[in-house]
Amino acid sequence: MQKNIQINQHGELQHLLTIEGLPASMLHHILDTAESFVGVTEREVKKVPLLRGKAIFNLFFEPSTRTRTTFEIAAKRLSADVLNLNISASSQSKGETMLDTVNNLSAMQADMFIVRHSQSGAAHLIARHVAPEIHVINAGDGRHAHPTQALLDMYTIRHYKRDFHELKVAIVGDVMHSRVARSQIHALTTLGVPEVRVIAPRTLLPRGVEKLGVHPYDDMKKGLKDVDVLLMLRLQNERMQGALLPSAQEYFKYYGLTPEKLALARPDAIVMHPGPMNRGLEIDSAVADGPQSVILPQVTFGIAVRMAVMSILAGN
């Protein structure tokens, strides 16, 4: 897969497909821009005219109400025209290929595609295919990447912890199947977090995960010691059906985040989750709704971060 397809000849961001390979300065630029957009979303008129007249298509080949909604709100707050296509339910079932769909929408003068697909590499494929004036944002592809989620997580960490350089961050849950975890790991290491831990049962830890610069733990109690930030992952229900996990009760007992386990982390540790949460599976309600949870601020910041990404891309 061609890595630098997301950077144009002037060294600017053309597409956002993965965090991997992006310099720290570019990540900080996105986070700084997002900070200005947070100001916009707190005003009476939560809208700026920046992308007036631009057509943004939400291409969701895999259902996701939440991510699609946040992209839609972000686009609308930039004054773009946004169209949502739930493709699994329409043309794909009639036999049209993904690139045919993209060609058709490009012929309708699309300016940007937000792509969610169950296949890793789908957004890359579209980015390589479209005309140079069209921008592509990966909104999650298979197990590969979910860069805007990682960026909003980084925004949230920076908001509460200010500096990345002295943090211990733990990613907890199904790291193996998680595009969110992969993007978070790339973002955290790029931004200079000295200690990134991944905590999961061995069956859910990808082999060779250390090569990404993280420390694996299969004992959550050890892994949470002195941690500043906890990034919980959503456990996909279908994982319960295979041989990877014994049962929901067992999982919750060893890897569910309870107040007792959270007490092992630093007292000012923050708890994050990309949503939607499985309460009583990966996280206890007492933690999810507790004082250390910043799960709802993540959602608010997520809109500003997506506004920042869209406006930076559209201007390049």
Add this chain to the structure above:
Amino acid sequence: MEMPDTNLLLKNLAEEIRPAMNGNTCIVGIHTGGAWLAEKLHGMLGLKTPPGLLDISFYRDDFGRIGLHPEVKRSEIPFDVDDTDIILVDDVLHTGRTVRAAINELFDYGRPARIRLAVLVDRGGRELPIEPTFCAFRGVLDEEKMIDLVRNDSGLLELKFRSRE
């Protein structure tokens, strides 16, 4: 064009504004030079409400040509814009496009009672029907030249000429 001392201009600008203020007057500076001036004028005029700051990057009319400005500062208006008498401050008035963007942005915060424009220098070259209400210095400057307000480490403001890149 010869430029008088920046601090003298600033003092003159404050004296021009002073009699035109009322109890409802608030000040808003355009990032960066206008924001520095707004801070100074706020102190000189003894205004109680802290000055507002606008970064007009999200309202520029050249986004389609040059993209997003690399450093966008967060706009902060620390008062209710509705029915407020606003003095909008910028360092140098040239084409008027920045002021147009700033007025548009202000209206997304509310409906001000009035907006008046205060600038340190009007250098001519307008491309929009915008004129300053308060202006410390007028002169026509060659299009190839630029005037920038710079601030040194001790907070002192100074107008400087340079050639356009």
